[in-house]
Amino acid sequence: VAARRSVICKGCWQQLRLPILLRGPASAPFRVVGIRPSRMNPNTCTVCELMFTRVMRARKIAVDVTVLFADLRGYTALSEKLSPEDVSELLDAFYDECAEAIWSHDGLLNKTIGDAVMAVFNFPIRRDGHATNAVLAARRIQQQFPLRAGALAGSQGNVGVGIGIDSGEVSFGEFGRAHRDLTAIGTVVNLAARAQSEAAAGQILITRSVHDRALADVGAATASDHVLKGFEHPVPLYAA
Numbered sequence: 001v002a003a004r005r006s007v008i009c010k011g012c013w014q015q016l017r018l019p020i021l022l023r024g025p026a027s028a029p030f031r032v033v034g035i036r037p038s039r040m041n042p043n044t045c046t047v048c049e050l051m052f053t054r055v056m057r058a059r060k061i062a063v064d065v066t067v068l069f070a071d072l073r074g075y076t077a078l079s080e081k082l083s084p085e086d087v088s089e090l091l092d093a094f095y096d097e098c099a100e101a102i103w104s105h106d107g108l109l110n111k112t113i114g115d116a117v118m119a120v121f122n123f124p125i126r127r128d129g130h131a132t133n134a135v136l137a138a139r140r141i142q143q144q145f146p147l148r149a150g151a152l153a154g155s156q157g158n159v160g161v162g163i164g165i166d167s168g169e170v171s172f173g174e175f176g177r178a179h180r181d182l183t184a185i186g187t188v189v190n191l192a193a194r195a196q197s198e199a200a201a202g203q204i205l206i207t208r209s210v211h212d213r214a215l216a217d218v219g220a221a222t223a224s225d226h227v228l229k230g231f232e233h234p235v236p237l238y239a240a
């Protein structure tokens with residue numbers, strides 16, 4: 001079931017108070033001049049993408065965001081047992097469920113890396129509760145994906161999703177030499193990725209920063225210390 005899509009661009013409305021129509025018959029004049037829903041968040045537009053790309057080409061900007069990594073577990077083993085069609089259907093279902101969950105909480109589906117997804121919340125659509133939004137999106141993925149995966153994978157084995165989330169300041173800009181890529185970098189990104197690799201299938205691990213910010217909305221959780229590659233001291237992670 002597709003989530004309800006915004007009729008006007010949320011980014012342009014929030015930043016510029018401009019009603020840019022993305023859908024419906026009235027959006028035709030916008031489409032003629034190349035303004036379409038963004039592929040990273042269909043509730044924002046290609047003008048937003050361009051605008052941010054330009055801002056960032058000039059200089060990288062520091063933004064307070066929440067970064068979410070979701071990774072498909074058991075996929076490699078399963079891909080040896082299933083037909084290529086079923087494997088690609090499973091991967092599509094995973095990307096679909098992640099995209100719907102992320103977009104319905106105003107996040108940006110920044111990248112897909114193999115069988116993992118990276119999302120950023122609070123950019124370009126600003127939301128005070130971005131940590132909460134990321135946790136709610138993660139819960140939706142954990143709730144929805146198994147329903148579809150079960151039907152696809154059948155008795156062939158278990159697939160599940162491991163999710164890691166961190167909040168804080170990142171540098172947003174265009175990075176990379178061969179292929180310039182609009183993305184976030186910084187410790188927050190690394191820690192979110194590490195938390196994701198620690199998460200078991202079906203689990204959401206969040207850092208203290210996310211826990212403290214989202215506490216009032218998503219409830220308290222208990223922490224356990226994890227030794228993470230690249231981090232000198234054990235890091236407490238909370239199962240959300």
Ligand SMILES: [Zn+2]
Pocket residue numbers: 009010011012013020044045046047048049
């Ligand atoms: Zn826009």
